[in-house]
Amino acid sequence: xxxxxxxxxxxxxxxxxxxxxxxxxxxxxxxxLFGALSEPTLAVEGAEAVxxxxxxxVNATIETTMxxxxxxxxxxxxxxxxxxxxxxxEKGLVLAAPNLKWYDFPLxxxxxxxxxxxxxxxxxxxxxxxxxxxxxxxxxxxxVIGVTIGTGVGGGIIxxxxxxxxxxxxxxxxxxxxxxxxxxxxxxxxxxxxxxYASGSAIxxxxxxxxxxxxxxxxxxxxxxxxxxxxxAVVYKAAGEGDALALEIVRDTARYLGxxxxxxxxxxxxxxxxxxxxxxxxxxxxxxxxxxEVRRRAFKSVSDRCQIVPGTLPGTAGVVGAVASFISxxxxxxxx
Numbered sequence: 210x211x212x213x214x215x216x217x218x219x220x221x222x223x224x225x226x227x228x229x230x231x232x233x234x235x236x237x238x239x240x241x242l243f244g245a246l247s248e249p250t251l252a253v254e255g256a257e258a259v260x261x262x263x264x265x266x267v268n269a270t271i272e273t274t275m276x277x278x279x280x281x282x283x284x285x286x287x288x289x290x291x292x293x294x295x296x297x298x299e300k301g302l303v304l305a306a307p308n309l310k311w312y313d314f315p316l317x318x319x320x321x322x323x324x325x326x327x328x329x330x331x332x333x334x335x336x337x338x339x340x341x342x343x344x345x346x347x348x349x350x351x352x353v354i355g356v357t358i359g360t361g362v363g364g365g366i367i368x369x370x371x372x373x374x375x376x377x378x379x380x381x382x383x384x385x386x387x388x389x390x391x392x393x394x395x396x397x398x399x400x401x402x403x404x405x406y407a408s409g410s411a412i413x414x415x416x417x418x419x420x421x422x423x424x425x426x427x428x429x430x431x432x433x434x435x436x437x438x439x440x441x442a443v444v445y446k447a448a449g450e451g452d453a454l455a456l457e458i459v460r461d462t463a464r465y466l467g468x469x470x471x472x473x474x475x476x477x478x479x480x481x482x483x484x485x486x487x488x489x490x491x492x493x494x495x496x497x498x499x500x501x502e503v504r505r506r507a508f509k510s511v512s513d514r515c516q517i518v519p520g521t522l523p524g525t526a527g528v529v530g531a532v533a534s535f536i537s538x539x540x541x542x543x544x545x
Contacts, residue, residue: 215545216240217280220535221267221326223290224333224527226250227308227360230259232266233528234274234285237536239344239544243274245525252309259309260316263290264323287327288320289535291336291527295379298330298538308360331534333357333527335372335381337520338365339537340530341483343544345522350481354473356383356466358486361396362404366477370543372534384408388468406465409441409487416444416458426454445490459494466495467502474507474515485520 215238224231230250234243246266271285294306301317320328338355347353353367364383366373373380384404392401417436428447432438447455504512536544
């Protein structure tokens with residue numbers, strides 16, 4: 210009997226976030242994507258409740274895909290999960306995910322029991338980077354740096370088409386490289402981390418601080434005078450309207466990111482840097498000065514070879530990368 214074709218076998222991708230869980234089914238060759246279930250994570254209910262909800266979403270996605278793709282349940286060969294925080298892929302543990310309040314949680318064991326399928330896990334930022342490498346903005350790259358910017362700053366490193374995990378599965382914590390020795394306090398407890406300047410929450414905080422000395426900005430108007438409602442997205446909107454203070458915040462963010470990325474370029478010499486997350490809403494107001502700062506700081510032979518691009522898989526990079534990670538961990542090869 211001939212082996213099933215790659216477009217008729219499916220892997221379930223799960224992007225487990227602090228706010229939402231997203232689940233989709235993807236064919237083994239990446240050509241077909243089904244479903245995009247999204248539900249609140251509700252981490253306050255506890256790990257067991259979250260995992261039970263995830264398993265229900267996985268099974269619902271399987272049922273829907275069976276109908277839409279006309280396949281049997283045997284066509285589903287496994288589940289890949291991108292999880293926040295540090296993970297132990299071999300033992301199947303989420304070692305520490307502070308936003309979820311999970312510590313040493315046996316995610317593979319629980320999900321395997323609830324779904325009856327093989328399960329593989331990886332860090333969510335690694336998955337987002339791998340997704341952009343496989344089917345997104347970094348497609349065709351050999352050595353890739355991924356930066357995910359949201360509440361925090363995450364990252365992933367791909368070397369010779371494989372995700373680089375380091376000696377203890379903790380590589381890629383790009384948000385915690387130091388860009389200012391005596392700088393702002395970071396949530397990790399250190400000072401001067403990139404995340405303390407370039408994360409969405411840091412961008413909003415820097416804008417609120419700057420407003421104390423600027424009465425001409427439209428930012429207060431955009432939030433009805435309640436400065437606590439300022440978010441990075443509000444800053445990007447104001448910058449798009451030409452607000453001088455917002456543009457300055459975006460340019461400063463670009464310089465901070467540029468300094469951090471230049472360090473990474475000089476160390477890893479990638480051919481692509483892909484930046485994903487809400488920060489891409491800023492467009493060329495961010496990417497123009499960011500590329501300039503990288504060229505100013507990185508070796509010319511390094512920066513000339515590297516493209517710095519926004520991600521092209523908003524909302525799906527994590528699930529696509531979780532599928533890619535399952536393939537890589539199962540076969541020992543990157544997805545085709």
